[in-house]
Amino acid sequence: MSSINAGLEESLRKKIIDEPQMVLDDPNVMRALVAGNERSMGSNIVDMRGLAMERLETRLDRLEDTHRSVIAAAYENLAGTNQIHRAVLRLLDPESFAGFMEVLRGDFCDILRIDAMALILETTQEEAGAAVERVGDVLKFTEAGFIDGYLSQGRSFGGERSVLLRQIDTAPARIYGEKSASLRSEACLKLDLGSGRLPGLLVLGAEDPGQFTPQHGTDLLSFFAGVFERSMRRWLS
Incomplete structure (x- = not known):
């Protein structure tokens, strides 16, 4: 051979x-x-060239991992932006408050990829007796002061913040109705409904505990909250 x-x-x-x-x-x-x-x-x-190659390979692996993470984050941000844009366009469609509520009761949860949603409006003490809580429905009426209490839950909550993201062990049935038992995270969007009016609150609930956490950015949801509250002012004027 x-x-x-x-x-x-x-x-x-x-x-x-x-x-x-x-x-x-x-x-x-x-x-x-x-x-x-x-x-x-x-x-x-000792092969110094071999050692140098090993170190370069390790650095290259780290750079590739970082690159993949950056690309994944960029795609996630783009997907989130598209979601919010679709939701905003749906908010602009209705020509009446009844139509606005039908949008919220319709495919709005699917657009935002959430499992539950509720719109909370506070009433004055005199109106509270006549207000009706619609358990299982999107629209909820509560007594004045309920929203700040729900947001803080005994902890400090900055008044300038309009969005709160958090994980939850149990969600109140008063807000989420029959879906409350399965929810593990939520986004709370505090709404400024205009001068002389009590605040409102839009809550978005998710079964995934990692969907809304304090580590996530709130820029997109803050923008969405601004559009939502302006839409509400239009119907309340």
Whole structure:
């Protein structure tokens, strides 16, 4: 048997000579070649070039992971922006308050990819007796002061903030109705309904505990809350 055949098949040898990039682009092959070279040099010789290559490979792996994370975050932000845009356009469609509420009762949860939603409006003490809580419906009426209490839940909540994201163990049936038991996170959008009016609150509930967390950005939801409250002022004027 010839020395070429004993060491390397002629077809494989020719393939490598014709297309060396095939070997150079394969990290596993290159790693095996470097390891074989180190073994041939003996244990008392340090291959600085090999060590440098290992460090460069580690840095390259980290850069690739970071690149993938950035791309994934960009796609997620784009998808979130498109969701909010679709929701805003749906809010602009109705020509009456009844139509506005039908939009909220319709496919609005699907557009926002949430599992439950409620619009909470406070009433004055005199009106509270005549107000009706519609459990299971989108629109809820509550006593004055309920919204701030619900947002704070015994903790501080900055008055300038319009959006609160949090995970929840149990959601109140008073707000979410029959879906309350399955919800694990929520977004609370405080609404300024205009001078002389009590505040409103739009709550978005999700079964996924990771959908709304304090670590997430609130810019898109703050924009959405601004559009929503302006739509509400239009119907309340």
